Amino acid sequence: MEAPHDLVVLGSGPAGEKGAVQAAYFGHRVVVVEKAPEPGGAAVHTGTLPSKTLRETALYLSGFRARDLYGVSVRLDDPHAAVPRLIARKDAIARQESERIRHNLARHDVELVRGDARFVSPHTIEVRTPEGARRIDGRYFLIATGSSPRNPPDVPIHEPDVYDSDEILALSHLPKSMVVLGAGVIGCEYACMFAALGVQVVLVEARTQFLPFLDHEVGRRLESAMQHLGIEIRKGHRWGRIHRAANGRILCDLADGSVLESETLLFAAGRVGNTAGLGLEHVGLTADDRGALKVDRHYRTAVPHVYAAGDVIGFPALASTSMEQARVAVCHAFGIDYKQSIGPMLPYGIYTIPEVSCVGETEESCKEQGVDYVVGRALYRENARGLITGDLEGMTKLVVHTKTRRLIGTHVIGERASELVHIGQAVMHLGGTVDTFIEMVFNYPTLSESFKYAAYSALGELAKRR
Numbered sequence: 188m189e190a191p192h193d194l195v196v197l198g199s200g201p202a203g204e205k206g207a208v209q210a211a212y213f214g215h216r217v218v219v220v221e222k223a224p225e226p227g228g229a230a231v232h233t234g235t236l237p238s239k240t241l242r243e244t245a246l247y248l249s250g251f252r253a254r255d256l257y258g259v260s261v262r263l264d265d266p267h268a269a270v271p272r273l274i275a276r277k278d279a280i281a282r283q284e285s286e287r288i289r290h291n292l293a294r295h296d297v298e299l300v301r302g303d304a305r306f307v308s309p310h311t312i313e314v315r316t317p318e319g320a321r322r323i324d325g326r327y328f329l330i331a332t333g334s335s336p337r338n339p340p341d342v343p344i345h346e347p348d349v350y351d352s353d354e355i356l357a358l359s360h361l362p363k364s365m366v367v368l369g370a371g372v373i374g375c376e377y378a379c380m381f382a383a384l385g386v387q388v389v390l391v392e393a394r395t396q397f398l399p400f401l402d403h404e405v406g407r408r409l410e411s412a413m414q415h416l417g418i419e420i421r422k423g424h425r426w427g428r429i430h431r432a433a434n435g436r437i438l439c440d441l442a443d444g445s446v447l448e449s450e451t452l453l454f455a456a457g458r459v460g461n462t463a464g465l466g467l468e469h470v471g472l473t474a475d476d477r478g479a480l481k482v483d484r485h486y487r488t489a490v491p492h493v494y495a496a497g498d499v500i501g502f503p504a505l506a507s508t509s510m511e512q513a514r515v516a517v518c519h520a521f522g523i524d525y526k527q528s529i530g531p532m533l534p535y536g537i538y539t540i541p542e543v544s545c546v547g548e549t550e551e552s553c554k555e556q557g558v559d560y561v562v563g564r565a566l567y568r569e570n571a572r573g574l575i576t577g578d579l580e581g582m583t584k585l586v587v588h589t590k591t592r593r594l595i596g597t598h599v600i601g602e603r604a605s606e607l608v609h610i611g612q613a614v615m616h617l618g619g620t621v622d623t624f625i626e627m628v629f630n631y632p633t634l635s636e637s638f639k640y641a642a643y644s645a646l647g648e649l650a651k652r653r
């Protein structure tokens with residue numbers, strides 16, 4: 188009989204990898220079970236990295252970034268050659284990242300077992316491996332099995348030309364038109380990517396507010412930039428039947444009676460936790476109707492020796508937070524005095540075109556909480572690096588507490604937004620004020636310098652309040 192492992196991790200995505208390595212680093216014997224042929228999960232194979240690689244490749248192949256510099260029209264030299272080039276680049280990145288994960292696990296002496304895991308008793312899983320079944324006992328378990336695209340019965344995902352966000356990565360050619368259902372982060376990102384490649388995109392969303400968690404001014408800017416990119420945005424529309432016309436095109440009925448017709452359709456409306464088939468009943472757990480597991484602030488489920496982290500626990504379902512949750516879970520399980528909680532301020536990076544990133548309070552959240560605030564803005568078009576880069580629509584926006592002058596929110600839309608936001612995040616994390624930016628010397632010319640000018644703008648607003 189195999190000796191029990193200290194930690195058994197189900198899944199090798201961001202949560203599984205980081206949780207496993209954290210425990211192994213502190214001397215514990217760890218095994219990771221992964222059912223896919225290569226480690227990395229959705230982050231490496233179907234979600235984060237593939238979509239971000241496609242975005243960069245789409246911008247490069249379409250000459251998109253050069254549009255405002257040289258007045259070139261955005262078009263692909265050879266649309267037929269684009270898809271193989273997009274796919275090849277994405278596959279190369281996935282291979283390298285899987286290899287990095289294998290290496291990271293191996294150098295921490297974490298065993299990686301290929302197979303489908305399910306609980307057969309509270310302390311034992313059975314793994315169906317290509318070679319047969321293997322039982323693994325553990326003292327603690329970390330469920331990090333991630334999520335999959337939601338697949339409602341009335342959406343014919345497996346029909347040709349109808350895709351979900353996993354299948355879209357196997358697109359064989361660039362379509363002329365696409366209807367994207369769901370303007371969540373996934374829908375918006377893919378809508379932008381395909382529009383940049385010259386595909387005619389219609390984006391449908393039931394809500395009337397575009398990405399409602401964004402600062403509304405930033406959301407409006409993004410919406411108008413996406414429209415400028417050629418995307419037709421249909422807000423406040425529910426969709427109904429999706430079917431095929433006699434001419435082979437895809438039809439999507441909208442609740443107002445109109446019908447959208449396109450060559451392809453991407454269904455991008457939500458994900459469900461990968462808990463079906465995990466044998467949760469053998470450990471005394473149940474998932475909710477979205478397949479998600481409930482955890483406490485230490486990421487412990489209702490069963491004390493079983494933890495869960497990442498997409499399988501639902502919101503916010505980001506690679507960034509999944510890793511941190513798993514580290515916290517493992518530190519708690521083994522009493523490691525290292526990481527007790529995840530940072531209180533979670534940044535969002537949305538890789539639309541343009542990119543958007545934010546952390547902390549929005550104008551709307553300040554109003555809701557009755558917080559007295561001012562904002563400062565700096566436009567990329569008034570920034571030397573913005574002019575050089577040709578991004579004339581970008582903006583850095585700071586939200587500052589009127590009384591304490593502390594920075595409480597950072598919002599960036601434009602080139603490098605998801606990198607730049609960390610400047611604001613660091614200042615917020617360290618309790619900095621608007622004056623911090625005034626004291627700092629920034630490299631010139633940089634987009635980072637927009638923080639100083641946004642701070643000046645906020646100072647102007649503060650002066651009016653005196």
Ligand SMILES: Cc1cc2nc3c(=O)[nH]c(=O)nc-3n(C[C@H](O)[C@H](O)[C@H](O)COP(=O)(O)OP(=O)(O)OC[C@H]3O[C@@H](n4cnc5c(N)ncnc54)[C@H](O)[C@@H]3O)c2cc1C
Pocket residue numbers: 197198199200201202203220221222223226227228229230231233234235236238239302303304305331332333334352373461464465496497498499504505506507508509536538
């Ligand atoms: C299109 C798209 C774009 C995204 N972009 C971003 C982004 O830009 N930034 C960001 O932070 N997040 C992004 N995300 C979200 C991010 O990919 C997820 O939050 C992240 O992958 C979750 O990590 P995880 O470890 O919880 O699960 P996953 O990465 O899903 O990994 C779970 C692993 O568990 C394995 N598994 C499942 N069941 C079993 C079983 N029974 N036995 C063994 N193994 C099993 C799976 O095969 C998988 O490898 C994106 C997601 C999508 C879909």
Ligand SMILES: NC(=O)c1ccc[n+]([C@@H]2O[C@H](COP(=O)([O-])OP(=O)(O)OC[C@H]3O[C@@H](n4cnc5c(N)ncnc54)[C@H](O)[C@@H]3O)[C@@H](O)[C@H]2O)c1
Pocket residue numbers: 368369370371372373374376391392393394424425426455456457458502503504505535536537538
């Ligand atoms: N850059 C990033 O950080 C990034 C990128 C992609 C995905 N993700 C994560 O992946 C997760 C899933 O993203 P998602 O975009 O699939 O889900 P989502 O739930 O965020 O968005 C789905 C959208 O579809 C709409 N919708 C649902 N049913 C509808 C109907 N019948 N008619 C009209 N509209 C309808 C919803 O109102 C919603 O806006 C998110 O939690 C997100 O955090 C993150």
